[in-house]
Amino acid sequence: MTDLVLVRHGQTVWHAENRYAGVSDIGLTETGVRQAERLAAWAKGAALDAVWCSTLSRARITATPSAEAAGVGLRVDARLRELDFGLGEGLTKAEMNLRFPAARAAFEADPSAHPLPGGERPGAAADRFVSCLRQIEGDRVLVVAHTTAIRLALCHLLGIPLADYRRRLPALDNAALTEIRLHPSHASLLRYNSPLP
Numbered sequence: 001m002t003d004l005v006l007v008r009h010g011q012t013v014w015h016a017e018n019r020y021a022g023v024s025d026i027g028l029t030e031t032g033v034r035q036a037e038r039l040a041a042w043a044k045g046a047a048l049d050a051v052w053c054s055t056l057s058r059a060r061i062t063a064t065p066s067a068e069a070a071g072v073g074l075r076v077d078a079r080l081r082e083l084d085f086g087l088g089e090g091l092t093k094a095e096m097n098l099r100f101p102a103a104r105a106a107f108e109a110d111p112s113a114h115p116l117p118g119g120e121r122p123g124a125a126a127d128r129f130v131s132c133l134r135q136i137e138g139d140r141v142l143v144v145a146h147t148t149a150i151r152l153a154l155c156h157l158l159g160i161p162l163a164d165y166r167r168r169l170p171a172l173d174n175a176a177l178t179e180i181r182l183h184p185s186h187a188s189l190l191r192y193n194s195p196l197p
Contacts, residue, residue: 003140003190004133005046006154006178008147009054009062010035015174019092021146022085022119025057032062035175038196039144040065042177048072049138054080054145062175063144070142079132082146083125086118112162122165125149126156133157133182147172154180157187 010032014021028036043051043066052075053063060076067074088096088104096104096116106114112122129149136143151169155162157180160169172178172193179190 002136002138002182004136004180004182005048005140005142006150006180007039007062007142007144008150008172008174008176009056009058009144010039011174012058014090017092019090020085020088020096020116021058022082022089023056024089028058028061032058032174035196036062036065039175040069042196043067043142044069046070046140046142048140048142050075050136051142051144052077052080052132052136053143054078054082054149056081056146059144059146063142066142066144077132079128080143080145080149083122083148083152084120086116086120088116088119108166110163111166122148122152122162126152126162129153130156150178154178154189154192157182158189 010028012021012026012032013029014026048070050072051063051067053059055076055078063074100117103117107116115121130153150172151165152162155165175196177194178192181188181190
Protein backbone atom coordinates (compact mmCIF):
# COMPACT_ATOMS: atom_id res chain seq x y z
CA MET A 1 0.00 0.00 0.00
CA THR A 2 1.35 3.40 -1.03
CA ASP A 3 -0.11 6.86 -0.59
CA LEU A 4 0.59 8.92 -3.71
CA VAL A 5 0.21 12.70 -3.62
CA LEU A 6 -0.42 13.74 -7.22
CA VAL A 7 0.31 17.39 -7.99
CA ARG A 8 -0.04 19.38 -11.16
CA HIS A 9 3.04 21.49 -11.91
CA GLY A 10 3.14 25.24 -11.28
CA GLN A 11 1.58 27.83 -13.56
CA THR A 12 3.15 28.16 -17.02
CA VAL A 13 3.48 31.03 -19.46
CA TRP A 14 0.61 29.56 -21.55
CA HIS A 15 -1.93 29.60 -18.70
CA ALA A 16 -3.02 33.19 -19.24
CA GLU A 17 -4.41 32.31 -22.68
CA ASN A 18 -5.41 28.75 -21.71
CA ARG A 19 -3.25 27.16 -24.40
CA TYR A 20 -2.90 23.40 -24.52
CA ALA A 21 0.69 22.64 -23.52
CA GLY A 22 0.65 18.85 -23.78
CA VAL A 23 4.17 17.60 -24.52
CA SER A 24 5.43 21.08 -25.46
CA ASP A 25 8.16 22.09 -23.02
CA ILE A 26 6.84 25.33 -21.54
CA GLY A 27 8.46 27.24 -18.68
CA LEU A 28 6.94 28.43 -15.42
CA THR A 29 5.84 31.97 -14.67
CA GLU A 30 6.98 33.75 -11.50
CA THR A 31 3.71 32.59 -9.96
CA GLY A 32 4.58 29.02 -10.95
CA VAL A 33 7.97 29.30 -9.27
CA ARG A 34 6.30 30.59 -6.09
CA GLN A 35 3.86 27.66 -6.23
CA ALA A 36 6.85 25.29 -6.43
CA GLU A 37 8.32 26.99 -3.37
CA ARG A 38 5.05 26.61 -1.45
CA LEU A 39 4.87 22.95 -2.44
CA ALA A 40 8.43 22.50 -1.12
CA ALA A 41 7.42 24.08 2.21
CA TRP A 42 4.60 21.53 2.42
CA ALA A 43 6.90 18.67 1.35
CA LYS A 44 9.39 19.44 4.13
CA GLY A 45 6.93 18.20 6.74
CA ALA A 46 5.00 15.66 4.66
CA ALA A 47 7.04 12.55 5.57
CA LEU A 48 7.75 11.71 1.94
CA ASP A 49 9.79 8.67 0.96
CA ALA A 50 10.39 9.86 -2.59
CA VAL A 51 9.51 12.49 -5.20
CA TRP A 52 8.79 11.51 -8.80
CA CYS A 53 8.05 13.74 -11.77
CA SER A 54 7.55 13.94 -15.51
CA THR A 55 10.42 14.63 -17.88
CA LEU A 56 8.90 17.97 -18.95
CA SER A 57 10.70 20.96 -17.43
CA ARG A 58 7.59 22.51 -15.87
CA ALA A 59 7.19 19.37 -13.75
CA ARG A 60 10.90 19.02 -12.98
CA ILE A 61 11.21 22.67 -11.92
CA THR A 62 8.15 22.26 -9.68
CA ALA A 63 9.35 18.98 -8.16
CA THR A 64 13.03 19.75 -7.53
CA PRO A 65 12.57 22.08 -4.51
CA SER A 66 10.23 19.52 -2.91
CA ALA A 67 12.74 16.70 -3.29
CA GLU A 68 15.41 18.91 -1.76
CA ALA A 69 13.14 19.99 1.11
CA ALA A 70 12.15 16.39 1.83
CA GLY A 71 15.76 15.20 1.64
CA VAL A 72 15.04 12.58 -1.01
CA GLY A 73 16.21 12.02 -4.56
CA LEU A 74 14.15 13.09 -7.56
CA ARG A 75 13.04 10.31 -9.92
CA VAL A 76 12.18 11.49 -13.44
CA ASP A 77 10.04 9.19 -15.62
CA ALA A 78 8.75 9.80 -19.15
CA ARG A 79 5.60 7.80 -18.43
CA LEU A 80 4.42 10.68 -16.23
CA ARG A 81 4.44 13.21 -19.09
CA GLU A 82 1.30 14.98 -20.25
CA LEU A 83 -1.05 13.72 -22.95
CA ASP A 84 0.19 14.65 -26.43
CA PHE A 85 -2.48 16.90 -27.93
CA GLY A 86 -1.16 16.59 -31.48
CA LEU A 87 -2.29 19.50 -33.66
CA GLY A 88 -3.87 21.07 -30.58
CA GLU A 89 -0.49 21.76 -28.97
CA GLY A 90 -0.06 25.46 -28.30
CA LEU A 91 -3.60 26.33 -29.36
CA THR A 92 -6.57 27.65 -27.43
CA LYS A 93 -10.01 26.05 -27.64
CA ALA A 94 -11.16 28.93 -29.87
CA GLU A 95 -8.23 28.41 -32.24
CA MET A 96 -8.97 24.70 -32.47
CA ASN A 97 -12.61 25.45 -33.24
CA LEU A 98 -11.44 27.55 -36.20
CA ARG A 99 -8.80 25.11 -37.50
CA PHE A 100 -10.55 21.76 -37.02
CA PRO A 101 -14.08 22.35 -35.67
CA ALA A 102 -15.45 18.83 -36.29
CA ALA A 103 -12.47 17.16 -34.60
CA ARG A 104 -12.70 19.54 -31.64
CA ALA A 105 -16.44 18.86 -31.26
CA ALA A 106 -15.81 15.10 -31.36
CA PHE A 107 -13.06 15.49 -28.73
CA GLU A 108 -15.39 17.40 -26.42
CA ALA A 109 -18.15 14.78 -26.85
CA ASP A 110 -15.85 11.81 -26.16
CA PRO A 111 -12.14 12.56 -25.75
CA SER A 112 -11.26 8.90 -25.20
CA ALA A 113 -12.66 7.82 -28.58
CA HIS A 114 -11.69 10.98 -30.46
CA PRO A 115 -8.29 12.41 -29.45
CA LEU A 116 -7.30 15.68 -31.07
CA PRO A 117 -5.83 15.22 -34.58
CA GLY A 118 -2.42 13.60 -34.35
CA GLY A 119 -2.75 13.31 -30.57
CA GLU A 120 -2.19 10.47 -28.16
CA ARG A 121 -5.07 8.19 -27.29
CA PRO A 122 -6.18 8.89 -23.70
CA GLY A 123 -6.33 5.17 -22.91
CA ALA A 124 -2.67 4.78 -23.84
CA ALA A 125 -1.75 7.78 -21.67
CA ALA A 126 -3.69 6.37 -18.70
CA ASP A 127 -2.02 2.98 -19.10
CA ARG A 128 1.53 4.36 -19.18
CA PHE A 129 0.89 6.72 -16.26
CA VAL A 130 -0.67 4.03 -14.08
CA SER A 131 2.10 1.56 -14.96
CA CYS A 132 4.56 4.07 -13.51
CA LEU A 133 2.47 4.66 -10.37
CA ARG A 134 2.31 0.93 -9.70
CA GLN A 135 6.11 0.71 -9.73
CA ILE A 136 6.60 3.47 -7.16
CA GLU A 137 7.69 2.21 -3.76
CA GLY A 138 7.36 3.90 -0.36
CA ASP A 139 4.70 4.72 2.20
CA ARG A 140 4.07 8.24 0.90
CA VAL A 141 5.36 9.65 -2.37
CA LEU A 142 4.91 12.97 -4.16
CA VAL A 143 4.30 12.74 -7.93
CA VAL A 144 4.48 16.01 -9.90
CA ALA A 145 2.89 15.70 -13.31
CA HIS A 146 0.14 17.21 -15.48
CA THR A 147 -3.57 17.90 -15.31
CA THR A 148 -4.92 15.66 -18.09
CA ALA A 149 -2.58 12.75 -17.39
CA ILE A 150 -3.43 12.83 -13.68
CA ARG A 151 -7.18 12.96 -14.33
CA LEU A 152 -6.97 10.09 -16.83
CA ALA A 153 -4.98 7.99 -14.35
CA LEU A 154 -7.51 8.71 -11.60
CA CYS A 155 -10.36 7.60 -13.85
CA HIS A 156 -8.46 4.42 -14.74
CA LEU A 157 -7.77 3.61 -11.07
CA LEU A 158 -11.23 4.53 -9.76
CA GLY A 159 -13.29 2.85 -12.49
CA ILE A 160 -14.57 6.07 -14.07
CA PRO A 161 -15.01 5.85 -17.87
CA LEU A 162 -12.20 7.75 -19.60
CA ALA A 163 -14.80 9.40 -21.83
CA ASP A 164 -16.00 11.27 -18.73
CA TYR A 165 -12.67 12.58 -17.42
CA ARG A 166 -13.36 16.17 -18.50
CA ARG A 167 -16.88 16.13 -16.97
CA ARG A 168 -16.29 14.10 -13.79
CA LEU A 169 -12.92 15.68 -12.94
CA PRO A 170 -13.24 19.09 -14.59
CA ALA A 171 -10.42 20.95 -12.87
CA LEU A 172 -7.03 20.39 -11.32
CA ASP A 173 -5.37 23.53 -10.02
CA ASN A 174 -1.66 24.20 -10.20
CA ALA A 175 0.18 22.82 -7.14
CA ALA A 176 -3.04 21.51 -5.55
CA LEU A 177 -2.88 18.20 -3.68
CA THR A 178 -4.68 15.07 -4.85
CA GLU A 179 -3.98 11.95 -2.80
CA ILE A 180 -4.73 8.34 -3.56
CA ARG A 181 -4.05 5.19 -1.58
CA LEU A 182 -2.83 2.56 -4.02
CA HIS A 183 -3.54 -1.05 -3.03
CA PRO A 184 -2.53 -4.04 -5.18
CA SER A 185 -6.15 -4.57 -6.27
CA HIS A 186 -7.73 -1.12 -6.07
CA ALA A 187 -7.24 2.57 -5.27
CA SER A 188 -8.94 4.90 -2.81
CA LEU A 189 -9.25 8.64 -3.36
CA LEU A 190 -8.26 10.43 -0.14
CA ARG A 191 -8.54 14.02 -1.40
CA TYR A 192 -8.90 15.82 -4.69
CA ASN A 193 -7.64 19.24 -5.81
CA SER A 194 -6.99 20.47 -2.26
CA PRO A 195 -5.15 23.79 -2.00
CA LEU A 196 -1.79 23.83 -0.28
CA PRO A 197 -2.08 24.66 3.43
